[in-house]
Amino acid sequence: MSPSMKRAPLRVGLIGCGGIVQKSHLDGLLEIPDLVTVSAIADPIPENRNRVGTAADVPSAQRYEDHRHMLARAELDAAIIATPHHLHAEHVIAAARAGVAILSEKPMATSLEEADHILDTVKKRGVHYGIVHNFLHMPGTVEALRILREENAGTPQTGRALSLFGKTADQADPNAVWRASKAAGGGCIGDSAYHEIYLIEAMIGSPVRYVEARVQTKFFDFEVDDVAFLLFEHENGALSTVATSWGMPIGRDGNLCEVYTRTHGIRIVSRGRELFCMDKSNRKWQSVALNHGLDDAALARAGHANCFAATFKALAKGNPPPITCEHARHNLAIIHAAHMATTSRRAVDVKAL
Numbered sequence: 586m587s588p589s590m591k592r593a594p595l596r597v598g599l600i601g602c603g604g605i606v607q608k609s610h611l612d613g614l615l616e617i618p619d620l621v622t623v624s625a626i627a628d629p630i631p632e633n634r635n636r637v638g639t640a641a642d643v644p645s646a647q648r649y650e651d652h653r654h655m656l657a658r659a660e661l662d663a664a665i666i667a668t669p670h671h672l673h674a675e676h677v678i679a680a681a682r683a684g685v686a687i688l689s690e691k692p693m694a695t696s697l698e699e700a701d702h703i704l705d706t707v708k709k710r711g712v713h714y715g716i717v718h719n720f721l722h723m724p725g726t727v728e729a730l731r732i733l734r735e736e737n738a739g740t741p742q743t744g745r746a747l748s749l750f751g752k753t754a755d756q757a758d759p760n761a762v763w764r765a766s767k768a769a770g771g772g773c774i775g776d777s778a779y780h781e782i783y784l785i786e787a788m789i790g791s792p793v794r795y796v797e798a799r800v801q802t803k804f805f806d807f808e809v810d811d812v813a814f815l816l817f818e819h820e821n822g823a824l825s826t827v828a829t830s831w832g833m834p835i836g837r838d839g840n841l842c843e844v845y846t847r848t849h850g851i852r853i854v855s856r857g858r859e860l861f862c863m864d865k866s867n868r869k870w871q872s873v874a875l876n877h878g879l880d881d882a883a884l885a886r887a888g889h890a891n892c893f894a895a896t897f898k899a900l901a902k903g904n905p906p907p908i909t910c911e912h913a914r915h916n917l918a919i920i921h922a923a924h925m926a927t928t929s930r931r932a933v934d935v936k937a938l
C-alpha cells in the first residue's frame with residue numbers, strides 16, 4: 586500500500602533477520618507500536634528467524650525461509666531489507682513488485698547499474714523507497730546540524746571524517762564473512778565509511794561534487810578494500826576528507842566527523858554519540874550537553890530507532906521517507922567515484938555518473 590498509504594500501524598515484513606536486526610532494528614521497531622507492527626519475517630537461517638520471530642511475536646506461519654513466499658502471502662504495507670549488500674537490489678525489486686514501501690539498509694546496491702534498476706522499478710511501481718542513514722538521526726548529529734543551521738557558527742569551509750577501525754584475521758576471512766567478499770559487495774569504504782560520507786556531506790551542508798581518492802587493500806589477504814583516503818570538493822566549493830580503514834584500530838579518536846567555519850569548529854564523535862564545539866577565538870573544545878536521557882544501549886541504537894520513527898511517520902501520512910532513493914544513489918555514486926579516481930588518478934565529477 587504505497588505511496589498513498591494512510592494507515593497506522595503499518596504492517597512491516599523484514600527481509601533479513603541477522604546481526605543488525607537483532608542488535609538494533611528490532612528494539613527500534615518495537616518502540617513504535619503506534620506506527621509499525623512486524624507482521625512477517627524472512628531469513629534462510631532458522632536460528633535468526635526464530636530469534637527475531639519470537640522477540641517480535643510473529644506467528645510461526647508468518648516466518649518465511651524465502652522472502653518471495655513472504656511477499657506473495659503476507660499482508661504487508663512495507664518491507665525492511667537488511668541482507669548482505671549483493672542481495673539488496675534483488676530484494677528491493679521483489680518488494681517493489683509486490684507493491685509495498687521499502688526501507689533498505691545501506692548501501693542501495695553494489696553498482697550504479699543496479700541502483701538505476703531500483704530507481705526505475707520503484708518509480709514504475711509507484712512505491713516509496715527510503716534508505717537507512719541512521720547516524721543522521723543520532724542526538725549529536727541532530728544537534729550539530731541545528732547549531733550549523735540556526736546559530737551564528739558560520740559556513741563550513743572544510744571538514745574531515747575518520748572511519749578507522751580494526752578487524753581481526755577471522756573477521757577478514759571472505760569465506761566466513763560476506764563483508765570481506767568482493768562478490769558480496771564488501772569492503773571498508775562501502776560498509777564503514779558509507780556513514781562518514783553522508784555525515785560529512787550533511788555537516789558541510791553542500792553535496793559532494795568532485796572526488797579524488799585512493800582505495801586499496803593493504804592489511805588483509807582479501808579482494809576488498811581495507812583502506813581508503815578520499816578528498817571531496819563540494820558544490821559550494823568547501824573541501825573535506827574521509828579516511829577509512831579496517832587495519833587501523835585507533836580506538837575512540839578513530840571515529841569522528843568535524844567541520845570548520847571561519848569562527849568555529851564542530852565535531853561529532855562516535856557517529857553522533859557525543860558533540861563538541863570550539864570557538865576559534867579561545868581554541869578550546871567544549872562538550873555540548875545533549876540531554877537525550879538515554880542509557881548507553883539505547884543511545885547505541887538511537888539512530889535506527891529515530892530513523893524508523895521518522896520514516897514510518899512519513900509513510901503513514903503517504904509522504905516519502907526522509908532519505909530517498911536519490912540520496913541513496915548519490916552516496917553510492919561517491920563510492921563508485923572513489924574507485925574510479927583510484928584507477929585514473931584523476932578527480933571524478935559525481936554529477937556525471
Ligand SMILES: NC(=O)c1ccc[n+]([C@@H]2O[C@H](COP(=O)([O-])OP(=O)(O)OC[C@H]3O[C@@H](n4cnc5c(N)ncnc54)[C@H](O)[C@@H]3O)[C@@H](O)[C@H]2O)c1
Pocket residue numbers: 600601602603604605606627628629630633651652666667668669670672690691692717719776
Ligand atoms: N546502518 C547501520 O548502522 C548498519 C549496521 C550494521 C549492518 N548494516 C547493514 O545491514 C545489512 C545486514 O547486515 P548484518 O550485519 O545484519 O549482516 P548479517 O550477516 O549479520 O545478517 C544478514 C542476514 O541476512 C540473511 N539473508 C541472507 N540471504 C537472505 C535472503 N535471500 N533472504 C532473507 N534473508 C537473507 C542472513 O541469513 C542473515 O541473517 C547490510 O546491508 C549492512 O550494511 C547497517
